[in-house]
Amino acid sequence: MPDNLSENYDPSLFERPSVTVDVVIFSLVADDLRVLLVKREAPPFAGMWALPGTFVRLDESLGDTAVRALTNKTGVRDVYTEQLYTFGRPDRDPRTRVITVAYFALIPYDSVVQQAEGETTEWFSLSQLPDLAFDHAEILAYALTRLRYKLEYTAVGFQLLPDVFTLSELQKAYEIILDEKLDKRNFRRKILTADILEETGEKKKEGEGRPAKLYRYRKDAIAEVKTRRLFP
Amino acid sequence: MPDNLSENYDPSLFERPSVTVDVVIFSLVADDLRVLLVKREAPPFAGMWALPGTFVRLDESLGDTAVRALTNKTGVRDVYTEQLYTFGRPDRDPRTRVITVAYFALIPYDSVVQQAEGETTEWFSLSQLPDLAFDHAEILAYALTRLRYKLEYTAVGFQLLPDVFTLSELQKAYEIILDEKLDKRNFRRKILTADILEETGEKKKEGEGRPAKLYRYRKDAIAEVKTRRLFP
DNA sequence: ACAAAAGTGTTGGTGTTACACCCATGT
DNA sequence: ACATGGGTGTAACACCAACACTTTTGT
Numbered sequence: 001m002p003d004n005l006s007e008n009y010d011p012s013l014f015e016r017p018s019v020t021v022d023v024v025i026f027s028l029v030a031d032d033l034r035v036l037l038v039k040r041e042a043p044p045f046a047g048m049w050a051l052p053g054t055f056v057r058l059d060e061s062l063g064d065t066a067v068r069a070l071t072n073k074t075g076v077r078d079v080y081t082e083q084l085y086t087f088g089r090p091d092r093d094p095r096t097r098v099i100t101v102a103y104f105a106l107i108p109y110d111s112v113v114q115q116a117e118g119e120t121t122e123w124f125s126l127s128q129l130p131d132l133a134f135d136h137a138e139i140l141a142y143a144l145t146r147l148r149y150k151l152e153y154t155a156v157g158f159q160l161l162p163d164v165f166t167l168s169e170l171q172k173a174y175e176i177i178l179d180e181k182l183d184k185r186n187f188r189r190k191i192l193t194a195d196i197l198e199e200t201g202e203k204k205k206e207g208e209g210r211p212a213k214l215y216r217y218r219k220d221a222i223a224e225v226k227t228r229r230l231f232p
Numbered sequence: 233m234p235d236n237l238s239e240n241y242d243p244s245l246f247e248r249p250s251v252t253v254d255v256v257i258f259s260l261v262a263d264d265l266r267v268l269l270v271k272r273e274a275p276p277f278a279g280m281w282a283l284p285g286t287f288v289r290l291d292e293s294l295g296d297t298a299v300r301a302l303t304n305k306t307g308v309r310d311v312y313t314e315q316l317y318t319f320g321r322p323d324r325d326p327r328t329r330v331i332t333v334a335y336f337a338l339i340p341y342d343s344v345v346q347q348a349e350g351e352t353t354e355w356f357s358l359s360q361l362p363d364l365a366f367d368h369a370e371i372l373a374y375a376l377t378r379l380r381y382k383l384e385y386t387a388v389g390f391q392l393l394p395d396v397f398t399l400s401e402l403q404k405a406y407e408i409i410l411d412e413k414l415d416k417r418n419f420r421r422k423i424l425t426a427d428i429l430e431e432t433g434e435k436k437k438e439g440e441g442r443p444a445k446l447y448r449y450r451k452d453a454i455a456e457v458k459t460r461r462l463f464p
Numbered sequence: 465a466c467a468a469a470a471g472t473g474t475t476g477g478t479g480t481t482a483c484a485c486c487c488a489t490g491t
Numbered sequence: 492a493c494a495t496g497g498g499t500g501t502a503a504c505a506c507c508a509a510c511a512c513t514t515t516t517g518t
Contacts, residue, residue, distance in 0.1 A: 110380075417498090
């Protein structure tokens, strides 16, 4: 094989790796950030837990593959997904060369309906993860870093909540993910001045205290919250 | 093909796409941000310019593939590279399914030595780009956005300069890439308080004016410049 | 009337921007 | 001595962090 091979050649002449998409699906369950894992039934790593994933079909885009894997396991359709990183260590799969494009997804737990038939899936708390197959622990760690990072400068948090939610619920979601208490007044000011939510006009009446205003995400909004530039 | 295919199956049963790595190589040439392109000789897109790229070998990591493509075209070895994004539209290559993992690289122009034999390469100014093959225009645009973004909150700029440089040279690099004038005193304060450079002790004597102190990157430094968090 | 959760402003501090002059060298 | 680029400090401003009480409802 020549050292200067380039795509001028017929691609079919080269050996091809397998390509999969693995999805790190986050959701909030019982005031806890959790991730969906699938129990492997066949080797390699039979009996271990792994990220939901699937092979890329030749006629589908990577994003479509991610959504397919996700919908297949959760029944959820319209979801926030984002490509994370592509992992391709030659030995990451003992069978053959498999390159995986990792995605992460945020879904509201109340929209999860159908579990895939014949497969064991489970929502694991991030503090009680089992050993994972392949390099999935690395992928998951990467996804968590990215999620936390994104929360700090964008406003994706509400993707984990139902369509309509209160500011207290949103704050709680942020606190769970970032694992720290936030100041109520500062939080509200930041979220509201970011101008990405709109009031529904409705209020949530439930339990004791004063009813809370309900908000929804303004679909026309730019999700980026203003950040400080280093060199303005 | 079953709808719930997962990596429990033998990967060799599935049709495999080709996988390439394409590299967006930036450098500063004559006070201008430029990118290295290769002229395609064979179809598809024969005669058009494209990003340097190559097929991933079955025994090499993606990062190694990127470095190989890069070294092959520029002779440069130790380079700042970073994985950018993976592009996989099914029709992006007319021959067959080709998924490409895009990288970007920053190299000091004075370290470019050998051009690949038998290939026409050229450094194009970003303001005078030719039409590009495949979806390479999209990849390039993405890389430029990412480069500018990174400059705003990290200090990768010096990766485009020689080992040793003056603060004025660094500032000029930032100005070229961000395409705006920066304040000298503020720029110096930010860079120096970021604590990623060290004085060499030497001075640059050249041309008229006062000789400038020479700096080099502290290899032990953390390249991230402090950023403001949204929710502290 | 009391418990529970929602909602609301102000102040001090910190970091950022804007800005002008002196210094060291070559010619 | 003058032209050229290197180097330095400060004051106004904007943004952020910290903090406590009032309002609305259910019981």
